[in-house]
Amino acid sequence: MNAVAGSDAGLGFVIASQFMGADPQKAVELARPSLVASGAHYVHVSKTFAGGELTGVVSVGSRWDSMDAGSAGYTDLLAKPEVQAEFTKPGQQHLGRVVGRVTTESGDCAGSYVGVSVLDSALSADEADAIIDPFTSVLNDSGCNGARSIAWTAAGPSTGTQATLVYTDSLDSYAKFLAGFMASDALVGMLVNSGRQIVSRTLAYNY
Numbered sequence: 618m619n620a621v622a623g624s625d626a627g628l629g630f631v632i633a634s635q636f637m638g639a640d641p642q643k644a645v646e647l648a649r650p651s652l653v654a655s656g657a658h659y660v661h662v663s664k665t666f667a668g669g670e671l672t673g674v675v676s677v678g679s680r681w682d683s684m685d686a687g688s689a690g691y692t693d694l695l696a697k698p699e700v701q702a703e704f705t706k707p708g709q710q711h712l713g714r715v716v717g718r719v720t721t722e723s724g725d726c727a728g729s730y731v732g733v734s735v736l737d738s739a740l741s742a743d744e745a746d747a748i749i750d751p752f753t754s755v756l757n758d759s760g761c762n763g764a765r766s767i768a769w770t771a772a773g774p775s776t777g778t779q780a781t782l783v784y785t786d787s788l789d790s791y792a793k794f795l796a797g798f799m800a801s802d803a804l805v806g807m808l809v810n811s812g813r814q815i816v817s818r819t820l821a822y823n824y
Contacts, residue, residue, distance in 0.1 A: 628719035629658065631767050632687040633678035634695075635715075638708035641675050641824045647700055648677045655690030657681055661823065663731055668819030674712065676821070680719060687716075715772035720779070721745050723753045724763030728784035728823055732791045735817040739768035739779035744807065751803040759794035761785040778816070784823065791820075 636644070641664045649660040657679035665674045681687035691714065694700060703709055720740065740748075745766070756764055766781045785791045798804050808814070 628722060629680045629682050630684050630687060631678055631680050631717045631719055632684070632691060633676050633715050633717075634691060635712040636675045636677070637673060637710045637712055638706070639675040639703070641822070643703065644675055644677055645824050647697070647703070648694055651694045651697065652677075652679045652690050655693060656683070656686045657690060661726075661731075663821035663823050665819050665821040668817075668821070671819055684716065713773065715769055715775065717767040717769040717772065717780070719765060720768050721749055721752075721766040722763070723749070723756055723765075724761075724784075726763040726765045726782070726784050728762045729786045730784070730788060730791065731821050731823045732783045732785070732794075733817075733819045733821065734781050734783075734815050735775070736779040736781070737814050737816045738777055740766075740807075744811070748803055748807050751801050752798075755794060755797035755801055755804065756783070759785075759797055760787065760790035761794050788820070 641662050644662045645660075648662065652660045658681065660677065660679045663676050663678075665671050665676075668674070679687065679690070681690070695711075704711065720742075752764070762784045764781060764783045766779055768779050769775050769777065772778070783791060783794055785794070
């Protein structure tokens with residue numbers, strides 16, 4: 618499984634908008650072709666099914682080489698009449714938009730589910746480099762498909778945190794990944810030695 622981390626350049630930026638009451642399949646239909654046409658490398662749509670107060674949130678996330686291009690792409694998307702029509706439906710709400718920098722990627726970031734764990738502060742490039750090999754080993758052993766970490770740079774109260782997204786086709790595999798993470802001296806040691814904590818975890822369907 619290939620992995621890039623920390624000091625490696627060219628991983629780009631992620632821009633994500635969150636919605637409540639949205640139909641994820643409709644979001645795929647409307648958002649993916651529009652954002653890709655605007656220059657996005659990929660568009661992921663997810664709907665949280667286990668996440669406390671975040672349950673039911675639909676997220677449309679995409680990766681860009683340029684923050685200007687990404688911002689323009691989302692502005693164009695939200696201005697489309699067919700998208701505006703979705704917001705007139707009962708219960709539809711645009712919750713907000715966040716921007717982050719991709720810091721690591723391992724394997725194939727695709728699958729039926731995505732588990733998201735949030736650290737209270739993002740890792741430095743050197744710290745990410747130091748743990749990418751043990752992290753990828755745990756990921757491989759679990760049977761999960763891939764993972765991506767994002768340091769949030771403009772995300773309201775979440776600014777400065779780091780989200781790690783693990784993609785899988787099996788929730789049992791994700792549970793195995795979590796167990797392997799907590800059994801890894803290198804990964805747990807990173808948390809303990811740096812004083813960081815995992816402050817949130819959610820599970821979502823990935824579309």
